[in-house]
Amino acid sequence: MYKSAQILLRPFAALYEGITRLRNYLYDQRIMQSRSFELPVIAVGNLTVGGTGKTPHVEYLLRLLQQYKVATLSRGYKRQSKGFILADAQATPSLIGDEPYQYFADFKDVKVAVCEKRVKGIEELRTKVPDLQVVVLDDAMQHRPVQPSLNMLITDINRPFYKDLVLPAGRLRESRSGANRADIIVVSKCAPGMDEQAMAQVKHQVYKYTAADVPVFFSTFAYGKPVAIGSSKTLATEVVLLTGIANAEPLKKYLASQAYQVVEHQAYPDHHHYTSENLEELHKLLQKPAYRAAIILTTRKDAVKLTDASLKEQTAQLPIFYVPIEVQFLAEQDKFDQLIVQHVEEFR
Numbered sequence: 001m002y003k004s005a006q007i008l009l010r011p012f013a014a015l016y017e018g019i020t021r022l023r024n025y026l027y028d029q030r031i032m033q034s035r036s037f038e039l040p041v042i043a044v045g046n047l048t049v050g051g052t053g054k055t056p057h058v059e060y061l062l063r064l065l066q067q068y069k070v071a072t073l074s075r076g077y078k079r080q081s082k083g084f085i086l087a088d089a090q091a092t093p094s095l096i097g098d099e100p101y102q103y104f105a106d107f108k109d110v111k112v113a114v115c116e117k118r119v120k121g122i123e124e125l126r127t128k129v130p131d132l133q134v135v136v137l138d139d140a141m142q143h144r145p146v147q148p149s150l151n152m153l154i155t156d157i158n159r160p161f162y163k164d165l166v167l168p169a170g171r172l173r174e175s176r177s178g179a180n181r182a183d184i185i186v187v188s189k190c191a192p193g194m195d196e197q198a199m200a201q202v203k204h205q206v207y208k209y210t211a212a213d214v215p216v217f218f219s220t221f222a223y224g225k226p227v228a229i230g231s232s233k234t235l236a237t238e239v240v241l242l243t244g245i246a247n248a249e250p251l252k253k254y255l256a257s258q259a260y261q262v263v264e265h266q267a268y269p270d271h272h273h274y275t276s277e278n279l280e281e282l283h284k285l286l287q288k289p290a291y292r293a294a295i296i297l298t299t300r301k302d303a304v305k306l307t308d309a310s311l312k313e314q315t316a317q318l319p320i321f322y323v324p325i326e327v328q329f330l331a332e333q334d335k336f337d338q339l340i341v342q343h344v345e346e347f348r
Contacts, residue, residue, distance in 0.1 A: 045141025
């Protein structure tokens with residue numbers, strides 16, 4: 001059925017690919033203008049629609065670059081606002097978007113801003129943060145009006161760009177050849193035990209679409225001990241999984257490996273804005289005999305929305321925990337760190 005749908009959708013995918021190729025050609029030929037800046041602008045993005053693990057990699061960069069004055073700039077996907085906003089004490093997930101709010105909550109020394117027009121956003125940041133040294137652009141691979149000083153492409157090992165198709169037949173936002181704009185490629189969500197032969201096979205496929213000297217790194221997720229954001233109920237092995245992310249499968253696999261039993265998974269669309277009704281449904285669910293021993297596990301991205309002022313009181317009454325997540329590199333982590341820091345130092 002899936003293959004049949006792909007065949008039917010391929011004419012539309014060809015049309016979409018043609019449009020994106022033309023757009024990229026116009027930028028590559030400088031018929032349409034890209035703006036560069038006199039400070040390092042590191043763009044983190046992907047070729048696919050969601051689910052590559054981009055946010056934890058942005059957070060890795062923010063931790064790595066903490067000795068500099070850093071700002072992160074996003075468009076603020078699905079936020080209920082317009083224009084440039086520099087996050088402050090009045091910021092909320094609905095005002096600036098869930099991922100930018102997560103950065104704001106977890107990185108107190110990082111300036112967090114949102115703006116649909118990234119050129120304007122960077123200009124505003126430079127005005128409002130005079131000592132700014134580095135900008136990390138979140139989800140900016142296809143935002144060609146900005147010419148980043150370093151382009152970092154994230155691709156999911158479970159659905160790498162070189163095996164995917166352009167929308168709507170697949171999940172690619174542009175053709176595979178878009179990878180040739182990447183200065184660094186990170187293959188994400190790898191198994192911790194991935195061997196060198198498997199890595200070499202992936203690199204062979206990647207290099208069909210990039211220069212042969214582009215550094216390719218392999219990363220995995222490291223999960224931490226669940227952190228309570230609700231009532232003080234102790235951890236239990238029976239869990240209701242609550243997610244509003246693009247792909248919850250890696251988290252589900254991790255929970256299974258740690259002997260958690262997911263008795264129910266309430267899966268909402270990516271960037272879901274939780275409501276009082278959502279939490280009331282959870283409360284009613286936990287009153288049922290089959291669920292009374294269960295706790296609620298969620299992601300950090302979801303947790304920042306569940307602790308919003310409008311929901312905080314309800315959240316406090318529920319046994320909700322989030323599972324921390326960080327990126328770890330399978331090999332050459334020092335090389336990756338050095339590449340990033342050296343790039344920033346070139347502008348000093």
